[in-house]
Amino acid sequence: MSAMLLSKEKWPQFVGKFAGKNLWAPKLEGEAMRFSPVEEGETPLLEFSNTRIPPKSAAFPQTETMFRFQLGNQEIKLPELGEEMILMGIRPCDARAMSIVEKLFRWDYDDPYYLERRNLITLIGLACNEPGLNCFCSSVGGAPDSTEGLDLLMVDLGDSFLMEAVTPKGEAVLKEAEDLLEKAGSEALKSREAITAEAGSKIRRTVDHKGIPEGLPALWDDPLWARVSASCIGCGTCTYLCPTCHCFDIQDEVEGFEARRCRMWDSCMFEEYSLHTSGHNPRPTRRERTRNRINHKYNYYVDKFDVIACVGCGRCINLCPVNIDIVEILRQVKEAL
């Protein structure tokens, strides 16, 4: 599929084709950008660094009903999973995270909740022209214009958006709006090259992960884990805001006779997460929990699925209340190898 151009003058019309049809885009809510539904007549402005919360909840809601039942009755009612959805303006790192997480949800047992929701979503990505302060996607296999996980990639060329379909779903979006689009000429393509190259050169933070996945086991008892977790307050922000963190809890909720089994995000940084009923905890302090978090992303996941479970979005750095910095942790890991 050839690349198409959308003049920014036609942006409201383009959005208008999808607004009100379960289109979600970043909107300013309070002090932060957050994915929210776009109603008819609304035109989201795609001028933002990234949303504070990744849009992972589109396929993996923070709390979701697995099934409903009545107490004393074994009849199980499955939930409706909703309708088709378009996420517009997702950053390449967050889309890549969805394809990384999908590997886990397909591992031997297909997870029907995640996979069916994921299937209903069309991802329209927006390449990053201005990487954030703590972005490091290009160190961990991503790029400001990565298309992994995306159906369509938009690149902001100043006066227009370049639109590149990645999948048939993305092509369908372009088809729907074909009256607004024109074929991109060689100048636009040249401009795209220059813009994305410049964006890449603006990424200031880097992780040299060479040797880390295979080197981490030998650092199991290294003093670095006590050092890097010393200030951790165990709030779980790093994991809740991580687009690749996928751990969940399952709980039964009962109100009168009506009940549901639901699952909700959980965090390996919480004490209860691995606590045995006996009171024994295999990861008793934040030292072990931090070590597990880093190992899970940079060692165990690589071992199982051949990809680092970190996309370099920088959220855990930006929003950690005590300034724990995964890039710095990885630098110390590297140093200790």
Place this chain on the structure above:
Amino acid sequence: MTAENPYIPNFATIEDSWYETGGDRCIKTFKVVFTDPAVRDGWSHKPGQCAMIGVLGEGESMISISCSPTEGKFLRFSVMKMGKVTQALHKLETGDQISVRGPYGNSFPIDEWQGKKILTIGGGIGQAPLRPIVEYVKANRDKYAGLTMIYGARSSGDLCFKGEFDEMSKCDDLSCHLTIDIEEEGWSHNVGFVPQMLLDLNPSPENTIAVTCGPPIMIRFVLENLKKLGFSDDQIYTTLENRMKCGIGKCGRCNAGGMYVCKDGPVFNYSVLKNIPEAFA
């Protein structure tokens, strides 16, 4: 939603239940049969596997299946009364239903062990996952060169499956060695810890597979003593447990190092286990 939803439980009716032990953390065994005949006929498990069992409205717990498939078209679970779910299970009686998902996890490679002597070393509730091996070997005695069972608990009242041991002492190729931590009036078996009893029995490692399960501290010393007796790493197996929610490698928490106990385990050969840093954390 697809028909293949691994989170949807089946239901099984309690045909019989009894207490193995007493006290606050008593152990109750449930013998259950799937309510749906199609599920009953389609079910198959191997010794060492587990299932997520529970009570709707309370939740689920991963419990090892403590019977061998050779015993019949039923399942047995021996459940210690500990938290919310196991307390709810303990309230159930014959005729009540429990939810069951599974079977989950790998299993003891029991067919590969044919022709060998089997040595099981259990402590407390840790005998539950070993019991299927004992029953499987008893049902296939011509295929194995013998079975030695070492089983211990704090007191005689803390030993599970007590009624099942007498018949073993009547067979030449089966032997059962019981031990308790502290001397008791009327106790005719050994007194002492399980790892020490293993050393005292001094079993030959020749053509033998050793399988152990029990409290982490017991497993640690048993492993040490098996090495002292000359067992090689690949002759030793154990089975682990950790907190679990999904049972199918998604929810994240049961990993010991990079191994998900629910999926990569619960059975581990010592040659793998010794490289898992968190295995007995």
